[in-house]
Amino acid sequence: MRLYTKDEIQHAVRLNTTVIDGIESAFTSLKTKKVAMPPIMRIDIPANNGEVDIKSAYIEGYDSFAVKLSSGFFNNPKLGLPSANGMMILISTTTGEPQAILADNGLLTDIRTAAAGAVATKHLSREDSRTVGIIGTGSQAKYQLEALTHVRPIDQVQVYGRSREKAEQYKSFIEKSLNMRVDIKNTPSEAVNNSDIIITTTPATEPVLKAEWLNEGQHITAMGSDAEHKQELDTNVLEKADLVVCDVKEQSLILGELRSCSNSKLINQVHELGEITSGLKPGRTGYNQITVCDLTGTGVQDTQIARYAYQQLNFKEDDYNE
């Protein structure tokens, strides 16, 4: 068993179409294969405003699976440290032996989360989507946008963030790295207006997106809420949408946007992303539909990206050994 550092992993793993296709197949496997994906294990450390989550999933037929530890300690920034930490452990499904420690510090989670956004957008947004409205300026605001460029011809971004300074940093980063125009907006509604795709990527505990700002034909990916106290979408967004999709209903009802929804008829009609990627249910069926996808994060994504990273790392090693 070897420990791989974030630096090694960063050099080996890129957010590309192979990764996005892999994450798509992980969602499909939730509906087409036997999958063991236990509920998230969570340990709260209230004394230090911290939490550790443990996720895992075994997909039938795969020769390995991942156990992921991820933590958020929200006093860390005061100590000059990032709030997030994490690692993945890849385990052989043949013998139970640990194959690798991927000490990625959350990098692979960032990549697999963004890839899920791309998968959702590929099935739910209009094919001619060019403009993205982003609420939030954190690392997922960057990764999600990069992932989108692999599935839609994006060439313009409208961003809103509570901190003007961070919005400026975001603009500068994206304009350099992805070579597309970024407009900083003063309100979330301005970021939403005329966007083909809207991404909410905030730790908000109260809605940052309202139904009255939406136009026909828009797609929304909400990936911020992953805990009992978080919410990004006003429930009237779900009511207004023609199609509501989530990654795992059971999780979204506890940790995601479905938590705040009391309309049981609506909840019954929600599709899971794997139903759409597997072809069991249709995605977008009309140009003017409003579509929503709520992502809370799943163990199958972790198993998929950890396996991919391990393959890439070993391929690179072989390369170096030539």
Next chain:
Amino acid sequence: MRLYTKDEIQHAVRLNTTVIDGIESAFTSLKTKKVAMPPIMRIDIPANNGEVDIKSAYIEGYDSFAVKLSSGFFNNPKLGLPSANGMMILISTTTGEPQAILADNGLLTDIRTAAAGAVATKHLSREDSRTVGIIGTGSQAKYQLEALTHVRPIDQVQVYGRSREKAEQYKSFIEKSLNMRVDIKNTPSEAVNNSDIIITTTPATEPVLKAEWLNEGQHITAMGSDAEHKQELDTNVLEKADLVVCDVKEQSLILGELRSCSNSKLINQVHELGEITSGLKPGRTGYNQITVCDLTGTGVQDTQIARYAYQQLNFKEDDYNE
């Protein structure tokens, strides 16, 4: 973060009274401190007769806690591999940062499990206990006996195992390493007869110990059952006992000896080990009582032993650096 190998850990950690006292305090903390100990996460890999368990516990006031992965893949012996694998990850409760990977391959679990047996025996067996009857010849049969020597004046062992060859190996190992006499018995009842302390340490799925074999004053530690399909004690053993104790009732009812017991009055009277170590409830109160302790394994033990190992490893490192 550093990865420590089994070899390094083996050199740094000994099964001694410090470890036993630490495990005792871990049980006490379950009753006297705020503890976050989520239910065990389990991933089954039926295709390869395998399972992976994840345990964790945070004890208030500690600056770190452990997440433990342990696996049993029961086709491994056919491949020439041990069925068990495992590791512990020590995480800072201040920042969430991983401090160490203890790639102990189950060694620390063996030690903390044996230490729990010693804690139970210290509170529940007669102080003058000299003879131990052991059913089972695996690694815990060795570790449990070694742990007992730290709390009781053990000088004789009666062992029964289904394989005569393994019983011979056990006898030879114990006589050399612990310098005490070991008699191999032909039946479990002979191993039980005249023993002061009885340890069952088997993967049995049907009872290996029956009430009719028991004498007044005996103590039994049953540490084999840790899964829904396992059982070592005939339920009439629990009925006959004057005092039944377990590590965590909720777990014992699902994974341990209480699972097979339908006597709700008896179950109500079962004490948890932490109630006894903390002084909230008495242990043995009479010379002729029959006492039982069922151990299924707890996350607080893992956190305790992982913290101890890390301290020892760093102490050793400092030593080497001098």
